[in-house]
Each structure stands twice: as structure tokens, then as C-alpha cells.
Amino acid sequence: MINGLLQIALYLGVLLALAKPMGAYMLRVYEGKLPAVVRWLAPAENLFYRLCGVDSKQEMRWTRYALAALWFSLLGVLVVYGLQRLQDLLPLNPQGFGAVTPDSSFNTALSFVTNTNWQGYVGETTMSYLTQMAGLAVQNFFSAATGMAVAIALIRGFARHTSETIGSFWVDMTRSTLYVLLPISTVLALVLVSQGVVQNFSAYEKATLTESVSYDQPKLDDSGNQVKDAAGNAVIEKVVVTEQTIAMGPVASQEAIKQLGTNGGGFFNANSAHPFENPTPFANFLAMLAIFIIPAGLCYTFGRMVGDTRQGWAILASMTILFVGFLAVAEYAEQQGNPAFTALGVDQNVSATQSGGNMEGKETRFGIVNSALFATITTAASCGAVNSMHDSFTPLGGLVPLAQIQLGEVVFGGVGSGLYGMLVYAVIAVFLAGLMIGRTPEYLGKKIEAFDIKMASLIILLPPLIILGGTALAVMLDVGRSSIYNPGAHGFSEVLYAFSSAVGNNGSAFAGISANTPFYNTALGFSVWAGRFWLIIPVLALAGSLAAKKRIPASVGSMGTHTPLFVWLLIGTVLLVGALTFVPALALGPVIEHLNMTSVH
Amino acid sequence: MLKEIRPAVVSFLLLTLLTGIAYPLLVTGISQATMSAKANGSLIVKDGKPVGSSLIGQSFSDPKYFWGRPSATGPVANNAAASSGSNLGPTNPALLDAVKGRVQALRDADPGNTQPVPVDLVTASASGLDPHISPAAAEYQLARVARLRGLMPEAIHKLVAEHTEGRQFGILGEPRVNVLELNLALDAAR
Structure with a gap:
């Protein structure tokens, strides 16, 4: 208990202490005043622009900025799709995996390009090393860099006045990759290897088991048909396994950017629960830090760029308060364990020699504290990496990830997308406050007018429309229902989680659901795309509109947006909008299940 | 509309070589040279x-x-x-x-x-x-x-x-x- 609180306090302490240096570093990167550690790369950056035919001084209007981001992403979809479809003909495929199916390739391509990393496939039995590193991991960089670029563009919208342009997408994206994502990933990957994360191109290793294991399977004849006995029953044969095949691969390099870019797509099926992705508590600590470091730092970058660091701290404070609240619920619910187990003679009490609690779908080295902490972090951000199986969480423990995704992942959030999502909520918050006192709302010296509110409303309303509409569609159709794994209310939660995760570009799952079907691959593929670009385009439109406005000086009637009052207003807005939208759906899933679980026992 | 296609294609290619080939090879090289038991x-x-x-x-x-x-x-x-x-x-x-x-x-x-x-x-x-x-x-x-x-x-x-x-x-x-x-x-x- 005490140790658990200490671990959480240590995590938050280190994160918040790093927010300012990280934010200051990114500020210099985006303003082109490169910090000394990366200044030697500047000639390479300039050469890069020359080869691309980009004039780095030439800025873009928001429409052109959006178009550049779209072209870059569309290209990503084509390449990732192609790599999967052709991987059997390409090198670095020691296990000889065949081409991935068209619907799964489509889903995975969209999913990785949009920073979602929803995975319908099993990594270690599907993807060649080349597909993983040159397709999926590359999108981990690109989608993160795109998100960061869009966030910086929106900040410029607030920071500038009477400006036609909001920056250059190519410059922002390139600098994000070259100076932020790549150097940190390289260092992180090497530290992860030191903890035991694998990094090689070998074929899967074979180890002789100390004790052989066996399983039963229907016997097949030479042509692959089931053999039947005289009574017409399938003949069962016993298969004895004396070797363990251990999957390998270039994991550490992918793992680092997977967390840092809040992508979350695991090299292996079990994601960050797999000992080769996340072998030690320290590796786990670094992973959690990597997920939040850029989103937290960007708050400071934002404050500096708009000329008032208090504005950035107010946003960061709102995020932190929301996060601690959600974390407390998840930790408490998981530590309580499963009441049904106690009746079976199982000890779920925390003690010096065991973590206790609901350990189904959790790893011993992480226990309850680090599993619930990781789950809260990964869904506060749009990461979606998991070090425990959310599908096996207690109903309330599972409600936390689900609800955080549905709020739009604005609690720290994805790299870039978290900040631009929260800034949109800030616009809504000042609008609500303006309505209450009958004044034109202002934020950071910009009048918030009809067009801005329309864009903000689109950003707030589109995701619930697709999440709730998609869930409703899926549970009405046989093809939607037949993929459900757990019975009862929990089965509904699986579908709701799938659409929430896709639209929120999260990528985690209540993974019992069999999502690798044409229906889900298509429906969720559409959802991830809409959840990304139907938001990025209005965000950039908002940026363009704000940048063009005049700055009005603060007067006595202006509401301070750096005060504790505003922090609570912002938190209230996020929770209120989320609650009004999703409480009915949550009541049908986790809430009913919680009542079932606690009333039966 | 089409003005952004060249930068998109060229930057995609170059950055793929950097982040999808050079980066994992560099990490593999250093890991295999200094921590091969763990990397394997x-x-x-x-x-x-x-x-x-x-x-x-x-x-x-x-x-x-x-x-x-x-x-x-x-x-x-x-x-x-x-x-x-x-x-x-x-x-x-x-x-x-x-x-x-x-x-x-x-x-x-x-x-x-x-x-x-x-x-x-x-x-x-x-x-x-x-x-x-x-x-x-x-x-x-x-x-x-x-x-x-x-x-x-x-x-x-x-x-x-x-x-x-x-x-x-x-x-x-x-x-x-x-x-x-x-x-x-x-x-x-x-």
C-alpha cells in the first residue's frame, strides 16, 4: 500500500519535473533555435529540404497545411498496405510468413497511420521483421510527428495575430522526427535492451523444455480431413511438445517509439505485457514516462509560445487532476479483486509477499499498482499499449480506460493530439463562461466567434457520433455480435470499447473480441480514419481562423484563463460533455456488470 | 493541390530510410556489440x-x-x-x-x-x-x-x-x- 503510493508519487514527480525541460527543448526545436545537442544535424535538415523541394521559410495557410498532412498520411496507408500484402516476397522474413489478408492489411495500415495501432492480428505469427520495422515502426514516427505538427500549428493560431499562415507542415514534421522522436528513441531503445528487451534479426529460437507438455487435437489424414472412428466421432490424437519456440525480432527499436509516440502497437500480441517488450519494472517505468513526456512538455511549450507560461501550467494542472482522479478509481477497483474468487479459497489480500487483487490478465512483476497505473496512462494518452489485459479488469477498473478514451484522450493525451484536444475544450469552456455572463468569449486575447465554436463543436461531437453509432450498428448485426467473447453486459463493453478505441485513436482493446473479421476490420478502419482526420481538419481550420484574428488587450472584464477557477471550469467542461454523451452507454456495460458482480456475491 | 506531392513522396522515402532502416540497424548494431546476451x-x-x-x-x-x-x-x-x-x-x-x-x-x-x-x-x-x-x-x-x-x-x-x-x-x-x-x-x- 505505502509502496504503491510511493511508486505513483515517484512517477508523477519525475514526469512533472521533466515537463519544463522537455517543453523548453521542443520550443527551441520548433522555433528553429536548435539546442546544442542536435545543432550539428542542421545541415542535414537543410539538405533534406533541398531534396524534397521545400522552402523552409515559406509558411502555409491552414488549408495547405492540412493537405500536406493528408498527402503524407495517404502515402503511409499505401506503403503499409503494400508491405503487408507483399511481405512473402520481401526480405527479413525468417519465419516465412505469407501475405496478410486484404481486410486486415487495410485495417492495420489505417490504424498505424492514424496513430491508433489497433491490432486485429497477432504480431509474432503474422508480420515479417521488414513489415514491422519499415512499415509499422516508421508510421509510429510519422503519425506522432504529424500530431505534434498539428498541435504546434494550433498553438501558433493562438500565439500569432493578423497572420495568414500557421507554419510549414514539412518543417514541423521533419523537426519533430529528427530532433525530438529519433534521438530520444535511440537512447530509450538501448536502455530497454539493457533491461532484456530483444533486438535481433534471428529466426525464432528453440529451447528444450524441462518438462514436456501435451495437448489434444483432432487427427487429420493425409489430405487434411478429420479422421472419424466407427461411430462417426472425430479421432483425437495427443501431441507431445518437447520444445519451446521463442519469438524474436528487432523489438527494442520499435518499443521505444511505440511509447514515445503514444502509438501503442505491440511487436508481440501481448504487447507491453510480453516479457521481451517489457521485462522489468524499470523498463515499465520508462515506458510510462515515455508515453506522457511529450504531451506534458507540450503544455509548457504552449505557455511559452503564447507568451504566458501560466496558461500552460493551467492546462497541465487540469490534466494532472483528472488523471489522479481516474487513477484512484482504477487502483482501488483492481486491488479489491474479484469477490467470486474469495469463495473459492483464493487469497487476494495485499501483503509483503504478494500484490493480491485481481491478477487475472496481469503480470507478477507489475502486480496491481503498475498494471492499473499503466492502464490509466495508456488510455489517458492515446497510446493503447497494454501491460495487462483490460478485458479481464474488474468492471470499474475497466470503466476507467473506457471513459478516458471517450472523453477524447485530453488527459495528457496523444503526442500533439492531447494538447490540441484540450485546447478545444478550453475554447468550449470560455464559451460556456461567456454565455453565463453574456460576454463575447475570449481566449488568450482572441475573440471566440461563431466559426471557431462551429469547428470546436465538430471536434467534440463527431467522435461520439461514430462511437455510439458504430457500437449500435455492431450490436444489431449478427456479424457484429458473433465476434463477442464474454457473455452478458461485458460483451457489450467489448464492442463499445472497440469503437471508442478506434475513434479515439487509442488502439487498446477489450481484446477478447475477435476483431480480425471483414466487418470489424472495415468498420474500425473507417472509424480510425474519421477519428483522426475529421478532427485534424477542423483543428487546423480553427488554427487558421485564430491566427487571422486581431489580438485584443486584456481588460478588467476578461476572464483569467490561468487561474484555479479556470482549471476547475475546464475540468468540469471535460467531465460534463463526456458524461452527457456516454453515461447511458456506460450504464449498459461496466455499470451493470459491476452491479451483477457485487450483488451475486 | 498537387504542389505538396513531391515533398510528400521524397520526405516519406528519406525518412523511411532513416527511421525504418538506419535506426533499427544502429540499435541492433550497438546492442549486439555491447549487450548480446540480452538482445538475443x-x-x-x-x-x-x-x-x-x-x-x-x-x-x-x-x-x-x-x-x-x-x-x-x-x-x-x-x-x-x-x-x-x-x-x-x-x-x-x-x-x-x-x-x-x-x-x-x-x-x-x-x-x-x-x-x-x-x-x-x-x-x-x-x-x-x-x-x-x-x-x-x-x-x-x-x-x-x-x-x-x-x-x-x-x-x-x-x-x-x-x-x-x-x-x-x-x-x-x-x-x-x-x-x-x-x-x-x-x-x-x-
Whole structure:
């Protein structure tokens, strides 16, 4: 208990202490005043622009900025799709995996390009090393860099006045990759290897088991048909396994950017629960830090760029308060364990020699504290990496990830997308406050007018429309229902989680659901795309509109947006909008299940 | 509209070479040169042949061994070529049946042991490959293993302690016992 609180306090302490240096570093990167550690790369950056035919001084209007981001992403979809479809003909495929199916390739391509990393496939039995590193991991960089670029563009919208342009997408994206994502990933990957994360191109290793294991399977004849006995029953044969095949691969390099870019797509099926992705508590600590470091730092970058660091701290404070609240619920619910187990003679009490609690779908080295902490972090951000199986969480423990995704992942959030999502909520918050006192709302010296509110409303309303509409569609159709794994209310939660995760570009799952079907691959593929670009385009439109406005000086009637009052207003807005939208759906899933679980026992 | 296509194509190509080829090769090169045992899977080698990885769990059902976490991988438990959790929800009857069966198997293997069973010993791990159990789960099985091997509990206790890791840096994670390493040490001690 005490140790658990200490671990959480240590995590938050280190994160918040790093927010300012990280934010200051990114500020210099985006303003082109490169910090000394990366200044030697500047000639390479300039050469890069020359080869691309980009004039780095030439800025873009928001429409052109959006178009550049779209072209870059569309290209990503084509390449990732192609790599999967052709991987059997390409090198670095020691296990000889065949081409991935068209619907799964489509889903995975969209999913990785949009920073979602929803995975319908099993990594270690599907993807060649080349597909993983040159397709999926590359999108981990690109989608993160795109998100960061869009966030910086929106900040410029607030920071500038009477400006036609909001920056250059190519410059922002390139600098994000070259100076932020790549150097940190390289260092992180090497530290992860030191903890035991694998990094090689070998074929899967074979180890002789100390004790052989066996399983039963229907016997097949030479042509692959089931053999039947005289009574017409399938003949069962016993298969004895004396070797363990251990999957390998270039994991550490992918793992680092997977967390840092809040992508979350695991090299292996079990994601960050797999000992080769996340072998030690320290590796786990670094992973959690990597997920939040850029989103937290960007708050400071934002404050500096708009000329008032208090504005950035107010946003960061709102995020932190929301996060601690959600974390407390998840930790408490998981530590309580499963009441049904106690009746079976199982000890779920925390003690010096065991973590206790609901350990189904959790790893011993992480226990309850680090599993619930990781789950809260990964869904506060749009990461979606998991070090425990959310599908096996207690109903309330599972409600936390689900609800955080549905709020739009604005609690720290994805790299870039978290900040631009929260800034949109800030616009809504000042609008609500303006309505209450009958004044034109202002934020950071910009009048918030009809067009801005329309864009903000689109950003707030589109995701619930697709999440709730998609869930409703899926549970009405046989093809939607037949993929459900757990019975009862929990089965509904699986579908709701799938659409929430896709639209929120999260990528985690209540993974019992069999999502690798044409229906889900298509429906969720559409959802991830809409959840990304139907938001990025209005965000950039908002940026363009704000940048063009005049700055009005603060007067006595202006509401301070750096005060504790505003922090609570912002938190209230996020929770209120989320609650009004999703409480009915949550009541049908986790809430009913919680009542079932606690009333039966 | 089309003005952005050249920068898109060229930057995509160049950055793919950088982040998709050069970066993983650089990390592989440094790792293999300086930390090759870890980069290659922390394998445990006996008589020149790998017998497992210290990070990957194996299945034990013989009562004279310590048993590890239940594993939901298919078709066999602890299939390190297809990691997976059970994904059973907390109110799924199949989960309760599974736990009931595991409690019974532990009781059958050690009649007379009526202590409550530590939860990690009867619940499936997230990866299906968890190499560890809690110290409580090792303690629960200690008397059984000692009896079946005809050894003093103190001797086994010493081995368990040797294969128990505390929290990392004294604070991070949970204390844990590496099951495969412990069982290999048990066999070697005989």
C-alpha cells in the first residue's frame, strides 16, 4: 500500500519535473533555435529540404497545411498496405510468413497511420521483421510527428495575430522526427535492451523444455480431413511438445517509439505485457514516462509560445487532476479483486509477499499498482499499449480506460493530439463562461466567434457520433455480435470499447473480441480514419481562423484563463460533455456488470 | 493541390530510410556489440543447448516442481511463439470454472494443505509467458516440493530465496520468484 503510493508519487514527480525541460527543448526545436545537442544535424535538415523541394521559410495557410498532412498520411496507408500484402516476397522474413489478408492489411495500415495501432492480428505469427520495422515502426514516427505538427500549428493560431499562415507542415514534421522522436528513441531503445528487451534479426529460437507438455487435437489424414472412428466421432490424437519456440525480432527499436509516440502497437500480441517488450519494472517505468513526456512538455511549450507560461501550467494542472482522479478509481477497483474468487479459497489480500487483487490478465512483476497505473496512462494518452489485459479488469477498473478514451484522450493525451484536444475544450469552456455572463468569449486575447465554436463543436461531437453509432450498428448485426467473447453486459463493453478505441485513436482493446473479421476490420478502419482526420481538419481550420484574428488587450472584464477557477471550469467542461454523451452507454456495460458482480456475491 | 506531392513522396522515402532502416540497424548494431546476451533473449544454456529464457515462463505440472502462472496461450500453455492473455471477463462463468479447477489441482497435488491459495497461482498471466510467481505463491508450494524431493524445507527455502528478486532499486514493481530458474536449480541440487 505505502509502496504503491510511493511508486505513483515517484512517477508523477519525475514526469512533472521533466515537463519544463522537455517543453523548453521542443520550443527551441520548433522555433528553429536548435539546442546544442542536435545543432550539428542542421545541415542535414537543410539538405533534406533541398531534396524534397521545400522552402523552409515559406509558411502555409491552414488549408495547405492540412493537405500536406493528408498527402503524407495517404502515402503511409499505401506503403503499409503494400508491405503487408507483399511481405512473402520481401526480405527479413525468417519465419516465412505469407501475405496478410486484404481486410486486415487495410485495417492495420489505417490504424498505424492514424496513430491508433489497433491490432486485429497477432504480431509474432503474422508480420515479417521488414513489415514491422519499415512499415509499422516508421508510421509510429510519422503519425506522432504529424500530431505534434498539428498541435504546434494550433498553438501558433493562438500565439500569432493578423497572420495568414500557421507554419510549414514539412518543417514541423521533419523537426519533430529528427530532433525530438529519433534521438530520444535511440537512447530509450538501448536502455530497454539493457533491461532484456530483444533486438535481433534471428529466426525464432528453440529451447528444450524441462518438462514436456501435451495437448489434444483432432487427427487429420493425409489430405487434411478429420479422421472419424466407427461411430462417426472425430479421432483425437495427443501431441507431445518437447520444445519451446521463442519469438524474436528487432523489438527494442520499435518499443521505444511505440511509447514515445503514444502509438501503442505491440511487436508481440501481448504487447507491453510480453516479457521481451517489457521485462522489468524499470523498463515499465520508462515506458510510462515515455508515453506522457511529450504531451506534458507540450503544455509548457504552449505557455511559452503564447507568451504566458501560466496558461500552460493551467492546462497541465487540469490534466494532472483528472488523471489522479481516474487513477484512484482504477487502483482501488483492481486491488479489491474479484469477490467470486474469495469463495473459492483464493487469497487476494495485499501483503509483503504478494500484490493480491485481481491478477487475472496481469503480470507478477507489475502486480496491481503498475498494471492499473499503466492502464490509466495508456488510455489517458492515446497510446493503447497494454501491460495487462483490460478485458479481464474488474468492471470499474475497466470503466476507467473506457471513459478516458471517450472523453477524447485530453488527459495528457496523444503526442500533439492531447494538447490540441484540450485546447478545444478550453475554447468550449470560455464559451460556456461567456454565455453565463453574456460576454463575447475570449481566449488568450482572441475573440471566440461563431466559426471557431462551429469547428470546436465538430471536434467534440463527431467522435461520439461514430462511437455510439458504430457500437449500435455492431450490436444489431449478427456479424457484429458473433465476434463477442464474454457473455452478458461485458460483451457489450467489448464492442463499445472497440469503437471508442478506434475513434479515439487509442488502439487498446477489450481484446477478447475477435476483431480480425471483414466487418470489424472495415468498420474500425473507417472509424480510425474519421477519428483522426475529421478532427485534424477542423483543428487546423480553427488554427487558421485564430491566427487571422486581431489580438485584443486584456481588460478588467476578461476572464483569467490561468487561474484555479479556470482549471476547475475546464475540468468540469471535460467531465460534463463526456458524461452527457456516454453515461447511458456506460450504464449498459461496466455499470451493470459491476452491479451483477457485487450483488451475486 | 498537387504542389505538396513531391515533398510528400521524397520526405516519406528519406525518412523511411532513416527511421525504418538506419535506426533499427544502429540499435541492433550497438546492442549486439555491447549487450548480446540480452538482445538475443536472455537464453539459459545447458550443455551447449538452450533450455529456455530467463524472461519466458515454462509449464510445470509435476508436483515435485514449483508451478508457474497459468497461461492462456494456445494450443499449449506458455507458447512463446503466440503470446496471449485469457481475456476472460470478471463475471464470466468460464473464468470461475477455470480458477476452481486450478485450486482443485493444487489441492490434489498437496493433500492436507488448506491455506488459501495466492491469487497469482490460479489466474492466467497477461502475456501467457509470465516467468514469475509471487513469493507467497512459492511459499505455498514449498512444503510439497520438499516432501516429494525428500529434501529439508530449509534447503528449498534457501533456493527460493536465491531466486527471489526484490523490487527494482528497492521501490519499483513487485517482489517475484523466477520459476524456471528455481526449478533448474532444484534439479541441479539433486
